[in-house]
Amino acid sequence: MAKDKSIYTCTECGGTSARWMGKCPHCNAWNTLIESAAEAASGGKNRLGSAQYQALAPSSEVLPLSQIEAADFDRHPTGIDELDRVLGGGMVEGGVVLIGGDPGIGKSTLLLQAVDALQRGGMNTLYVTGEESGAQVAMRSRRLGLPDSQVPVLPEIQLEKILHTLQTRQPNIAIIDSIQTVYSDQLTSAPGSVAQVRECAAHLTRTAKATGTTIVLVGHVTKEGALAGPRVLEHMVDTVLYFEGDTHSNFRLIRAIKNRFGAVNEIGVFAMTEKGLKGVSNPSAIFLSQHSEPVPGSCVMVTLEGTRPMLVEIQALVDSGGPSPRRLSVGLERDRLAMLLAVLHRHAGVACMDQDVFVNAVGGVHIREPAADLAVMLAITSSLRGKPLPKGFIAFGEVGLAGEVRPAPRGQERLKEAAKLGFKTAVVPKANMPKKGDKAFEGLTVYPVERIEEAMQVVRGLD
Ligand code: TYD
Ligand code: MG
Numbered sequence: 001m002a003k004d005k006s007i008y009t010c011t012e013c014g015g016t017s018a019r020w021m022g023k024c025p026h027c028n029a030w031n032t033l034i035e036s037a038a039e040a041a042s043g044g045k046n047r048l049g050s051a052q053y054q055a056l057a058p059s060s061e062v063l064p065l066s067q068i069e070a071a072d073f074d075r076h077p078t079g080i081d082e083l084d085r086v087l088g089g090g091m092v093e094g095g096v097v098l099i100g101g102d103p104g105i106g107k108s109t110l111l112l113q114a115v116d117a118l119q120r121g122g123m124n125t126l127y128v129t130g131e132e133s134g135a136q137v138a139m140r141s142r143r144l145g146l147p148d149s150q151v152p153v154l155p156e157i158q159l160e161k162i163l164h165t166l167q168t169r170q171p172n173i174a175i176i177d178s179i180q181t182v183y184s185d186q187l188t189s190a191p192g193s194v195a196q197v198r199e200c201a202a203h204l205t206r207t208a209k210a211t212g213t214t215i216v217l218v219g220h221v222t223k224e225g226a227l228a229g230p231r232v233l234e235h236m237v238d239t240v241l242y243f244e245g246d247t248h249s250n251f252r253l254i255r256a257i258k259n260r261f262g263a264v265n266e267i268g269v270f271a272m273t274e275k276g277l278k279g280v281s282n283p284s285a286i287f288l289s290q291h292s293e294p295v296p297g298s299c300v301m302v303t304l305e306g307t308r309p310m311l312v313e314i315q316a317l318v319d320s321g322g323p324s325p326r327r328l329s330v331g332l333e334r335d336r337l338a339m340l341l342a343v344l345h346r347h348a349g350v351a352c353m354d355q356d357v358f359v360n361a362v363g364g365v366h367i368r369e370p371a372a373d374l375a376v377m378l379a380i381t382s383s384l385r386g387k388p389l390p391k392g393f394i395a396f397g398e399v400g401l402a403g404e405v406r407p408a409p410r411g412q413e414r415l416k417e418a419a420k421l422g423f424k425t426a427v428v429p430k431a432n433m434p435k436k437g438d439k440a441f442e443g444l445t446v447y448p449v450e451r452i453e454e455a456m457q458v459v460r461g462l463d
Contacts, residue, residue: 008020086267087241166207238260240259332366336370398429
């Protein structure tokens with residue numbers, strides 16, 4: 001059979017070219033042309049028009065919404081509670097899940113545990129491994145304490161062979177570890193290239209929709225932390241999960257970035273043990289480092305992820321810098337840090353212009369919510385002055401450009417968690433102030449603030 005011809009499509013404007021060029025001839029963008037297989041002239045029955053429309057594949061008649069049956073999806077709970085929580089209750093039949101994360105963070109471990117639990121529950125599963133040999137996977141299963149695992153393993157990286165196995169075995173759940181190692185014969189580019197990843201993911205997605213097999217794709221992340229391969233991969237699949245956490249610490253978080261079958265703000269929390277990943281059902285205090293005495297530059301905040309409040313320590317180090325001082329942040333947005341420093345200067349008179357500022361969220365968590373602002377600013381000020389915040393101190397609240405402190409969603413729940421863990425003092429936005437006499441906050445003195453300078457003043461008065 002003659003090979004399909006390749007065309008090169010621009011990721012910016014969608015223009016095509018018959019050969020690769022550094023610059024797109026249509027929109028003049030650089031390095032945007034990627035290879036894909038050209039549609040066969042005969043209408044190309046085995047080619048996809050656009051992967052995104054596959055969910056709609058079987059053409060059906062037009063019906064008003066009220067007449068379409070809204071059956072809930074058939075879910076397969078994995079039995080791993082923390083994973084089911086982020087998935088919104090389990091893997092969905094015909095759903096495609098993309099799971100990304102740094103190397104060595106535990107993607108293969110978690111999926112092997114999940115797929116083994118499903119196989120034991122009577123599901124028909126398949127584990128396709130492209131990165132490791134069958135022996136390596138077997139070794140991992142022994143290590144996980146699953147020596148009698150019945151999970152069928154296929155070491156394979158060629159898409160057509162994987163599709164064939166999926167067709168013949170018709171598993172309920174198939175894991176592809178990883179999508180970057182899979183390649184299709186139809187394209188000449190190397191495995192892991194954007195074109196290959198996109199093409200293979202599209203074929204696998206179509207298979208999932210057509211057969212009802214749940215497919216889990218493992219994806220690599222780039223140095224910048226984004227899933228390698230085109231963003232289009234995230235559009236194609238139903239659910240995108242990210243692993244985060246420090247590979248050196250024991251805790252791992254799984255966050256849903258996108259979920260067509262559930263909420264996206266849920267996170268799952270795991271601890272890496274000798275026997276694989278174990279769910280942590282009460283994660284509120286795991287991201288605190290234990291100082292015997294308060295140290296300058298550390299402030300604890302309460303984040304609320306999904307349904308559970310968590311206490312996270314924010315650390316800051318302010319040190320005299322050179323002519324162009326550095327601003328670095330780990331686990332927090334750097335642009336936001338620059339903004340907070342400007343607000344600190346303008347509204348609270350705290351100047352860090354000639355200082356290096358480093359900020360870190362302990363334990364490798366990524367904090368995306370602005371409620372961290374107040375804690376970040378208090379940690380910075382504490383480090384700059386070399387003066388620790390009092391023992392048992394927490395703060396949260398968003399800080400605006402005008403220096404106002406805005407309320408955090410569900411502030412009372414956050415305060416309750418802090419009180420439960422024995423924290424003594426809290427500085428919070430005024431609107432998050434609990435009612436007087438509520439027993440749940442006993443032992444916690446709460447200071448409401450409306451502006452950043454007010455917060456600074458409260459902290460200066462504490463000792
Ligand atoms: P792995 O699942 O191979 O990571 P990924 O597929 O995301 O690259 O995880 C590998 C790490 O986990 C490795 O550094 C060893 C550690 N580990 C444990 O600590 N306990 C275990 O039971 C297993 C299987 C792995
Ligand atoms: Mg792996």
